[in-house]
Amino acid sequence: MAFQHGLSGLNAASKNLDVIGHNIANANTTGYKSSRTEFADMVASSMGAGGGSNYGIGVEVAAVAQQFSQGNITVTGNNLDVAINGNGFFKVQQPDGSAAYTRAGNFKLDKEGDMVTNDGAQVMGFRVDTTTGIATSEPQPLSFPTGAPIQARQTGTVTATLNLDARANDAAGSAGPPVIPPTPRSTYGTSINVYDTQGVAVPVNLYFEKNGSNTWDVYTQLDDPTAVPPVVAAPIGQVVFDGNGVYDATASTVPMTVTVDPATTNPNNPPAPWPVTIDFSSCTQFGSKFAVADLSQDGYASGDLTSINISNDGMVMASYSNGVTRAEAQVALANFRNPQGLLAVGGNNWVESFDSGPAVLGKPGDGNFGVLRSGALEDSNVDLTAELVNMMTAQRAYQANAQTIKTQDQVMSTLVNLR
Structure with a gap:
């Protein structure tokens, strides 16, 4: 037994206590991953010597x-x-622009609207095309419009889901017998607001007049005989149904469009009139009252960001004050062939190394990637009970190695004191 055995044991036990202390200190650190000390014996041997000449040195x-x-x-x-x-x-x-990886998901929005970690690192994700809803394949820093409202979107299509009464008489009426009075155009009517490029709402009225078997003329305004000259509206098209009351696309006017003039509600240098397509393909003609089930359009006014929600697949849904909720991005995840090869750099971050291999990017829930849980955090995986037991074991090992040095010192003293 020599001093180096005990010294190596003291150094190893001391490093073990450092690792245990670091684990205990981070028992409440979000996303922290514990570490353990792994030891190996050291053996001295002579080159070319037989197996019996090897001996341990600590x-x-x-x-x-x-x-x-x-x-x-x-x-x-x-x-x-x-x-x-x-x-x-x-x-x-x-x-500094370099990439890092973390399990700590306690993100925040800074004053610029960037989604960041506590140390100011920007969270990366795949941007989503707000028109198609398709995410890109190249990760970018996630950022949201907190300082300015989102731009208004001009309406391009209005979708109508309604039922026209199959029992209705022709709007022109009949001189009889029996006498059937004309049906006012306003009897079957509805309206919806569409938006111009400045986000100003423009009302669009839709009126339906029965004009023959299973055929309805569509108008956007009423006649005005008091105007000078009198206004006699023309239909913008026809909606036709088959004998079962189902919309007939081949006989109906497709596409049916209405030209919207924003000057009626926007007097401040409004944009030019534009065409809006009206989709009646979900309409029916059944023997029940005229009823509008849904009337929607794809435009909106400008709006401020009000909230952000993240789904299990990482899709970031942003809600705005104009009532729009849309997917803005999808959080990116990375994985490694050997995660234990990652280098810890502090701040709950790791960076890739030669041992870890390059990062493989993907989306939550795809392949072997985990799913996300919004409104939750992953706790440290430190087992405090196990760490306290390990600390006592490391302390005993430290004391025992110190005792070997003390014993070696006593042996050396005995040799020196020989007469």
Whole structure:
């Protein structure tokens, strides 16, 4: 036995206590992954000598291995808190532009509208085309319009779902017998607001007049005989049904469009009139009262961001004050062939290394990527009870190695004192 055995044991036990202390200190750190100290013996041998000449010379710390087991998920109720349930890491862009990876999903919006971590790193995700709803394949920093409202969108299509009464008489009436009075155009009518490029609402009226078997003329205004000259409206098209009361696309006017003039409600240099398509394909003609089930359009006024919600598949849904809720982005996840090869750089972040391999990006729920839990955080995976037991074991090992040095010192003193 020599001093180096005990010294190596003291160093190893001290490093083990450092790792245990670091784990205990981070027992409440969101997304923290515990580490453990792994030891290896050291053996001295002579080159070319037989196996009987090898002897141990102590211990060394072979590795400090990270344990990427799942931490408990705690519900917080904060919409910007996100936990990963399963494999994967959030990809973030650090202030210096470099990439890092984290399991801590306690995100926030800064004054610029960027989704960031506590140390200012930007969360990466796939932007979504607000027209098609399709996410891009190249991750970008997630940012939302907090400083200015979103731009208004001009209406392009109005979709009508309604029932026209199959029992209705022709609007022109009949001289009889029996005498059937004309049906006022306003009897079967509805209206909807559409939006111009400035986000100003323009009302569009729709009136229906029965004109022959299963045929209805569509108007956008009433006649005005008091006007000079008198106004006699012309239909913009016809809606035709088959014998079962189902919309007949081949006989109906398709596409049916109405030219909207924004000057009627927007006097401040309004945009030019534009065509809006009216989709009547969901309309029916059944023997029940005229009823409008749904009347929708694809335009909207400008609006301010009011809230953000993140779904299990990472889709970021933004709600605005104009009533629009749309997908703005999808949170990106990254995974590695060997997560234990990642290098911890502090701030709940890791960076890739040669041992970890390059990051593989994907979307939550795809392949072996985990799913997200909005309004929740992943707790540290440190087991405090186990760490306290490990600390006592490490302390005993430290004391025992100190005792070997003390014993070796006594042996050396005995040799020196020989007469």
